[in-house]
Amino acid sequence: MSKQKIILIAVAVLVLIFFLGSYLYKDAQAQKASAIAKKSEEVFIRDYSTIVGKKDAKVTLVEFLDPACGACRAFYPLIKKIMEEHPDQIKHVIRYAPFHQGSTEVVKIIEASKLQDKYFETLELLFRYQNKWTINHKVDIKMVWKILPGIGLDIEKLQNDIKNPKFDKLIEQEIADAKKLGVKKTPGYFVNGKPLQKFGYEQLKELIESQL
Amino acid sequence: MNISEKSDANNWNILFVAWLISIIATLGSLFFSEVMEYPPCTFCWYQRILMYPLVFIFLVGLFPFDRGVLKYAFPFVILGWLVSLYHNLLQMDIIAESTTPCAMGIPCSAKYIDIFGFLTIPMLSFIAFSIILILLILLKRRLAK
Numbered sequence: 051m052s053k054q055k056i057i058l059i060a061v062a063v064l065v066l067i068f069f070l071g072s073y074l075y076k077d078a079q080a081q082k083a084s085a086i087a088k089k090s091e092e093v094f095i096r097d098y099s100t101i102v103g104k105k106d107a108k109v110t111l112v113e114f115l116d117p118a119c120g121a122c123r124a125f126y127p128l129i130k131k132i133m134e135e136h137p138d139q140i141k142h143v144i145r146y147a148p149f150h151q152g153s154t155e156v157v158k159i160i161e162a163s164k165l166q167d168k169y170f171e172t173l174e175l176l177f178r179y180q181n182k183w184t185i186n187h188k189v190d191i192k193m194v195w196k197i198l199p200g201i202g203l204d205i206e207k208l209q210n211d212i213k214n215p216k217f218d219k220l221i222e223q224e225i226a227d228a229k230k231l232g233v234k235k236t237p238g239y240f241v242n243g244k245p246l247q248k249f250g251y252e253q254l255k256e257l258i259e260s261q262l
Numbered sequence: 263m264n265i266s267e268k269s270d271a272n273n274w275n276i277l278f279v280a281w282l283i284s285i286i287a288t289l290g291s292l293f294f295s296e297v298m299e300y301p302p303c304t305f306c307w308y309q310r311i312l313m314y315p316l317v318f319i320f321l322v323g324l325f326p327f328d329r330g331v332l333k334y335a336f337p338f339v340i341l342g343w344l345v346s347l348y349h350n351l352l353q354m355d356i357i358a359e360s361t362t363p364c365a366m367g368i369p370c371s372a373k374y375i376d377i378f379g380f381l382t383i384p385m386l387s388f389i390a391f392s393i394i395l396i397l398l399i400l401l402k403r404r405l406a407k
Contacts, residue, residue: 053274053278053324056278057278057281057321060282061285064285067289068289072293076297234299234300234301
């Protein structure tokens, strides 16, 4: 056999192993998630989790997001659009995977804004001005506090509320669930317990529509 | 085949094995980051920077066999081996992680995988760099004869 042939065969075999391995790995991950889904639904939806849409909707879209993550910001309106296209058929569960430096504090703020009935206003405001308070993947918490008064939040109350240790517990739970489900990047999506394997809007749309 | 031709073939084979290890290490590390989605820490990046070019340096050196390949490969291999050694000592807690925090909150001392209690990702890197280094030293000695 010529030397060139040996190299070509070696490259072909190794690349094949790589892609076969990645297929098998993703498949195993998907099976792991669906096994968890069968055993306990609460890993996907905790009793405190925010749910958008009808509770008994056919499709449950669980999203692990980080308020400081750019892709999460970009996908937020896209999910709204998919939900509008299929009214009452999809419910969107908002979970957190605060991977960015300092974003746990922001998650606490968003969760505490629920106590003032301003959850979506807060989340959407923070997404809108994300580039002002997330710089180089780091959260500038001072800037967050400067942006928040714009939507009529009682800032003093909010500052007190986030000190409640229940929010620390909440974040611990979120991180534990994200880890259990193998979320390593944000946003992480699960549609009826099935993980989105290849990230992208079209892929997410397809996965959701396959469950309708 | 006379003696010198056989020896030439063996030299080529040694370099071929070094290339094979470098490409396995490259694809393996890409598997960890792109498929398993483990974010590489700073030290992992330095080792990647020093390992990935070897695939092409060795490949060019194989066609036709070029003894100059040693000169170009050694800086990458020696530096890579040293970074890998440091990284392993760090993971084994023999030296403490000092002032440099790793990007995006990934500490270099974090262990993603740990097979049989010693086979971590940096250990795999160390093994790869070590074998390549030994093969190159062997090749250098043979060529010096």
